[in-house]
Amino acid sequence: MKVHAYDVDESGLIVEYYLIEVDDEGTPIEEELEHLITAQLPQPNFYRPKWTGTEWIEDKTQAEFDEEALLELLIPSITEIENAEFEIKILTILMEVELI
Structure with a gap:
């Protein structure tokens, strides 16, 4: 076996x-x-x-579990990254045409 x-x-x-x-x-x-x-x-x-x-x-301590959970909260989601990239593009365009 x-x-x-x-x-x-x-x-x-x-x-x-x-x-x-x-x-x-x-x-x-x-x-x-x-x-x-x-x-x-x-x-x-x-x-x-x-x-x-x-x-x-x-062997993993509760403090290590808590630290990992906190780090996961700090990592942006794909949607948050995509939204930020979109906002940067809009701001770049607005700056190029001197609206801001």
């Missing part, structure tokens, strides 16, 4: 994903892959999963 397996760094964060063959007990068939974590990631997946040695936890 094939399962997803994860190689983690010293802090428990995933550095590589694999699809490996395991026996009926869930042990990798190839000995050199026995260090990989075969415990299934929780569903829905974490944003930054971290292996504690016994379970997966979310």
Whole structure:
């Protein structure tokens, strides 16, 4: 049977994903892959999963989630960009004909 397996760094964060063959007990068939974590990631997946040695936890902090949400608010939408470009074109034309 094939399962997803994860190689983690010293802090428990995933550095590589694999699809490996395991026996009926869930042990990798190839000995050199026995260090990989075969415990299934929780569903829905974490944003930054971290292996504690016994379970997966979310490593991303609430402050990081909040910061990303704030940054998303600061990024203009495509419509806002298109509207700004349109306004710049109108202002450029008005300046060229010396109406402003």
